[in-house]
Amino acid sequence: xxxxxxxxxxxxxxxxxxxxxxxxxxxxxxxxxxxxxxxxxxxxxxxxxxxxxxxxxxxxxxxxxxxxxxxxxxxxxxxxxxxxxxxxxxxxxxxxxxxxxxxxxxxxxxxxxxxxxxxxxxxxxxxxxxxxxxxxxxxxxxxxxxxxxxxxxxxxxxxxxxxxxxxxxxxxxxxxxxxxxxxxxxxxxxxxxxxxxxxxxxxxxxxxxxxxxxxxxxxxxxxxxxxxxxxxxxxxxxxxxxxxxxxxxxxxxxxxxxxxxxxxxxxxxxxxxxxxxxxxxxxxxxxxxxxxxxxxxxxxxxxxxxxxxxxxxxxxxxxxxxxxxxxxxxxxxxxxxxxxxxxxxxxxxxxxxxxxxxxxxxxxxxxxxxxxxxxxxxxxxxxxxxxxxxxxxxxxxxxxxxxxxxxxxxxxxxxxxxxxxxxxxxxxxxxxxxxxxxxxxxxxxxxxxxxxxxxxxxxxxxxxxxxxxxxxxxxxxxxxxxxxxxxxxxxxxxxxxxxxxxxxxxxxxxxxxxxxxxxxxxxxxxxxxxxxxxxxxxxxxxxxxxxxxxxxxxxxxxxxxxxxxxxxxxxxxxxxxxxxxxxxxxxxxxxxxxxxxxxxxxxxxxxxxxxxxxxxxxxxxxxxxxxxxx
Numbered sequence: 001x002x003x004x005x006x007x008x009x010x011x012x013x014x015x016x017x018x019x020x021x022x023x024x025x026x027x028x029x030x031x032x033x034x035x036x037x038x039x040x041x042x043x044x045x046x047x048x049x050x051x052x053x054x055x056x057x058x059x060x061x062x063x064x065x066x067x068x069x070x071x072x073x074x075x076x077x078x079x080x081x082x083x084x085x086x087x088x089x090x091x092x093x094x095x096x097x098x099x100x101x102x103x104x105x106x107x108x109x110x111x112x113x114x115x116x117x118x119x120x121x122x123x124x125x126x127x128x129x130x131x132x133x134x135x136x137x138x139x140x141x142x143x144x145x146x147x148x149x150x151x152x153x154x155x156x157x158x159x160x161x162x163x164x165x166x167x168x169x170x171x172x173x174x175x176x177x178x179x180x181x182x183x184x185x186x187x188x189x190x191x192x193x194x195x196x197x198x199x200x201x202x203x204x205x206x207x208x209x210x211x212x213x214x215x216x217x218x219x220x221x222x223x224x225x226x227x228x229x230x231x232x233x234x235x236x237x238x239x240x241x242x243x244x245x246x247x248x249x250x251x252x253x254x255x256x257x258x259x260x261x262x263x264x265x266x267x268x269x270x271x272x273x274x275x276x277x278x279x280x281x282x283x284x285x286x287x288x289x290x291x292x293x294x295x296x297x298x299x300x301x302x303x304x305x306x307x308x309x310x311x312x313x314x315x316x317x318x319x320x321x322x323x324x325x326x327x328x329x330x331x332x333x334x335x336x337x338x339x340x341x342x343x344x345x346x347x348x349x350x351x352x353x354x355x356x357x358x359x360x361x362x363x364x365x366x367x368x369x370x371x372x373x374x375x376x377x378x379x380x381x382x383x384x385x386x387x388x389x390x391x392x393x394x395x396x397x398x399x400x401x402x403x404x405x406x407x408x409x410x411x412x413x414x415x416x417x418x419x420x421x422x423x424x425x426x427x428x429x430x431x432x433x434x435x436x437x438x439x440x441x442x443x444x445x446x447x448x449x450x451x452x453x454x455x456x457x458x459x460x461x462x463x464x465x466x467x468x469x470x471x472x473x474x475x476x477x478x479x480x481x482x483x484x485x486x487x488x489x490x491x492x493x494x495x496x497x498x499x500x501x502x503x504x505x506x507x508x509x510x511x512x513x514x515x516x517x518x519x520x521x522x523x524x525x526x527x528x529x530x531x532x533x534x535x536x537x538x539x540x541x542x543x544x545x546x547x548x549x550x551x552x553x554x555x556x557x558x559x560x561x562x563x564x565x566x567x568x569x570x571x572x573x574x575x576x577x578x579x580x581x582x583x584x585x586x587x588x589x590x591x592x593x594x595x596x597x598x599x600x601x602x603x604x605x606x607x608x609x610x611x612x613x614x615x616x617x618x619x620x621x622x623x624x625x626x627x628x629x630x
Contacts, residue, residue, distance in 0.1 A: 010316030
């Protein structure tokens, strides 16, 4: 019996595509490194200053290590969708728990250190950036603080870039969903995208202006920050490493009183800082643009080259990896709207292990859409782990600390105690019984009435009625609430605000990253395949699922609308207004569902009786889609 054909995993076809995009983005960064190697070189020869087989080529390859670290970082933290957290503080806490902050900081610091060494090695001697100052014949050798300051300056830029990277979430792959927001069916839009090079060129002026501002500002503020923070530490660290390699440096080398803030050094820090920031920013930009291209290869879907394209696509839709699953749904959306041959292949593939291709694809898409309802209905409910912890466990008896109960004639008076221990037990027991049988009248207030009268008289003498009112618990709580509100309204409280939009996104679209693109692709794919099945489905496998798809769209739409209308506002959202309940991401999903219902009603509304679509569901679908019930 021949072995069944093995279905290739979707990731095996996706990985070469991502490799091509990686190399294309790396080519852009390599070209930038070549241009920068020309500017930082010490030779102005008409040939050797740019000739790739000379120093310029060596500097280019060494400089390429800086963006290469950025690419490695981006690959490790790559994700689609925004971070689903209720506040910036929770985002920071999650990044610290996942060690993302330390990975980003390490990569940028290492990249800055490599750039520093290459820059100091490349600049001419008149820049006075040698490690050791030789001095005259009668002077001792000493450390040169100019390269120490330059290294510290690049370190500060690395810290700034780390904050910028985490705050703006550079690891998110940008993807536009404007077509759904406008309510236009994706199948009516051609696959036309701006070339990545053109996208990079369009953003260059804005990026150059930003980097110029940052580099000039950092070069002007750098001397003050360096003097007040890291100057002594940087000097001692550099002196330690210098003595490991140069034994002729005296141990009594002290830091000079005047810092080396010459105008030439300030200019060099600004110019070289601009070059370093350009490497980082353009490398991130190129990586994001190239990876965000449509999942196509030579104008065809990625799975087209496989022996079993439908099996590979289904494998991607059912994948547990978020990246693989996102690209698979993205490709399905492209197939459903722009590739009729692949749609026909999906409809005709009815003999497959696990069910027909349409059945498995529709099941995966509907499961993604129904996940929204499950997350909304599960909001506020205890998780399975919490439910397991809250279940009553078997009662465990405490260890015995007293004497066992008496047996026999328990009504008779006990014999007098014969030992000291029995005497203590008898006295303690009698005292406890007396307290229990005759509780004090002032139970709950340890102060006697007379003591309370004295305290009341002292309070009236020391405080006025207004002062007594000011120190009441209710008034103190009111003042604390006022101060807390003012703090939340200022920039200090901004990281702690749990805004309505963030809370809705974390609940509706899942965590830790939003599944907005996944959800929109699932809705669009189902809609396009269902409407195209009227002409292309020769076996009629799609028609029986139309009522269930219609009900799922209606239920999801109503659930989202009801949830956004009734979700209570968190007390830290001090700038909330009722018009903010419909967030941008929610409007995108509602628009996709509305467009889907409109397409389904137009295509199958005339066959409602034959398809067993209930009249009530058809009426609700028409109302949501804005179709007159004629």
